[in-house]
Amino acid sequence: MNLKSLIPYYKETKKESTFEFTFTVFTPVYNRAQTIQRVFDSLHAQTFTDFEWIIINDGSTDDSHKVIEQLIKKSTLNITYINNSENKHKMACLVQGIAMAKGKFFLPFDSDDTCVPNALEVFIKTYREIPDKMKPSISGVTCMCIDQYGKPVGKEFPVSPYYSNTFSNLLEGKYNDEKWGFIKTRLLKNVVVNPEIFSKGYIPEGVIWTLFSKLNFKTCYINHALRVYYIEDTNNSITGDSLKNRAFGLMVYSLAIQNHFFEKYFFKNPGLFLKQFYYLLKTAKYVKIPLKDYLKSLDNAILKIAFVLCWPFRFLLHLKP
Numbered sequence: 446m447n448l449k450s451l452i453p454y455y456k457e458t459k460k461e462s463t464f465e466f467t468f469t470v471f472t473p474v475y476n477r478a479q480t481i482q483r484v485f486d487s488l489h490a491q492t493f494t495d496f497e498w499i500i501i502n503d504g505s506t507d508d509s510h511k512v513i514e515q516l517i518k519k520s521t522l523n524i525t526y527i528n529n530s531e532n533k534h535k536m537a538c539l540v541q542g543i544a545m546a547k548g549k550f551f552l553p554f555d556s557d558d559t560c561v562p563n564a565l566e567v568f569i570k571t572y573r574e575i576p577d578k579m580k581p582s583i584s585g586v587t588c589m590c591i592d593q594y595g596k597p598v599g600k601e602f603p604v605s606p607y608y609s610n611t612f613s614n615l616l617e618g619k620y621n622d623e624k625w626g627f628i629k630t631r632l633l634k635n636v637v638v639n640p641e642i643f644s645k646g647y648i649p650e651g652v653i654w655t656l657f658s659k660l661n662f663k664t665c666y667i668n669h670a671l672r673v674y675y676i677e678d679t680n681n682s683i684t685g686d687s688l689k690n691r692a693f694g695l696m697v698y699s700l701a702i703q704n705h706f707f708e709k710y711f712f713k714n715p716g717l718f719l720k721q722f723y724y725l726l727k728t729a730k731y732v733k734i735p736l737k738d739y740l741k742s743l744d745n746a747i748l749k750i751a752f753v754l755c756w757p758f759r760f761l762l763h764l765k766p
Contacts, residue, residue, distance in 0.1 A: 446734055448742035452701045453638045453652050455660055462631045466523070468496035468565055469548030469630060473538040477556040478508040480675070484554055485516045493565035496552075497523040499542050504532030536638065536648035536694075543633045550585065552627040553650075557675050560625075564588075564671040568627060571606065571667055584610075584662035587626030590674040598623045598674055605668035611651060612658035612706060616714050625672035626664065632657065648694035652701050659705045692731035699725040704744045722748070726755055727762040 472484055488498055502509050510528050517524050525545060529538070543551060550568070554560070571586050590598040599622025614620045636656065642648050699721040711718050729739070736756050743749050 446738050448696075448700060448734070448738055449704070451639050451642050451697050452704065453636050453656055455635055455656060456637050457635055462634065464547055464549040464630065466495055466497045466548040467493075467569060468550050468552050468627065469542075469546035470496055470498045470552050470554050471539070471542040471546070472498065472500050472554050472556050473535055473542070474500060474502045474505060474509050474513065474556040475532065476505045476507045476509060478505070478512045480557040481509065481512055481516065483559045483675075484556055485520070487559045487562075487564075488522060488554075489520070490562040491565050492563045493569060496565060497525065497546075497548055499525045499527075499545055501527045501538045501541055502529060503534070503538050504529050531644075533644050534647060536650070537640075537643035539650065539653075540638050540640075540643075543630070543636075546630045546633075549630055550627040551630040551633055554625075559673040559675075561671050561673075567667075567669050567671055571665060571669075575606070575665055579608075579663075582661065582663055583608075583629075583665055584632055584657045585626050585628040586665045586667065587624045588667050588672065589670040590623050590625055590672045591670045593673055593675045597670060601668045602666050605666070607666040607668075608663045609666060610658040610662060610664050611654040612702075615655075615702075615717060616706075616710055618714070618717075620666070623674050624666075625674075626666075628657075632662070642693070642697060645693040646690035649698045652694075652698050655698075655701060655705060689731050692728040695724045696728040696732055696734075699728070700742055703748060704742075707745050707748065722751065723762065726752065726759050729756075729759050730762075 470488060472481075474481060488496075500513060502513060513526060513528075517526060527541065527545075533541075539553070550572070552565075552568070567588070568586050572580075572583075575583055589601065592598055600620065602620060609620070633653075636653055638653075702721045703718065703725065707718055725739070736753070739752055740749050743752060
């Protein structure tokens with residue numbers, strides 16, 4: 446298996462995108478019959494209304510389909526609804542949603558959360574206030590979250606707006622708590638994701654966000670708390686919760702981190718890369734891929750040697766949640 450081909454890559458298209466809406470709000474649903482009403486109510490309450498809502502029901506086994514259809518019947522929103530007959534997992538739904546998106550900005554919105562009434566208004570206002578000379582290098586805007594009890598989730602940024610990206614935050618070991626934000630749809634439509642990773646369990650969306658970091662795009666982070674993150678519902682999320690279900694995705698993500706950033710950034714945070722090396726080695730217990738395929742996929746010679754030396758001990762490692 447060519448593991449490198451599983452890592453998303455960026456391919457610029459010559460065709461200029463035209464958009465009908467400012468935002469595409471995207472909601473993947475898996476067994477969320479009891480919570481999807483939250484998203485419905487939040488979007489109907491928005492003060493900024495130039496958006497479409499794409500809902501993809503990812504093979505739910507509860508009454509999600511029935512509930513969504515009922516909500517659509519009484520909605521005044523621009524809704525596109527797709528009911529997948531089989532569970533494809535979140536990454537497949539994300540790619541499906543991006544392909545359909547008609548909004549300039551793509552905003553993933555989980556099926557168990559809520560947002561404040563002026564969330565979209567704050568997002569677009571923040572983007573418009575970014576200096577014009579910076580906008581081409583900005584991938585999107587990301588905000589803070591609070592939990593359902595009103596408690597802030599994570600530490601605020603030192604200034605607002607704060608310009609950084611996903612990998613820089615990982616490298617510094619800061620600001621990696623739950624956040625929420627939009628990405629330019631044009632950029633997302635240029636990301637090529639190998640469909641072989643679909644239906645292989647949970648694939649971290651970080652494989653896309655770190656790609657934008659590699660391409661030197663920045664995110665505009667703000668200290669406004671616009672999303673309410675319901676903590677107790679995360680165990681029933683579309684991503685799945687078993688370690689075995691996460692192993693393939695962790696393998697792809699860890700490989701992406703090593704190949705994108707190891708040679709340039711290892712000495713700035715060795716612990717980050719050692720942790721991803723650990724995950725890459727440990728997931729081999731679950732994904733059953735030959736050593737030779739791992740070695741072909743790693744770009745750095747030192748990593749290849751280290752992987753060969755550690756390979757016999759992979760079953761002794763423990764993969765924590």
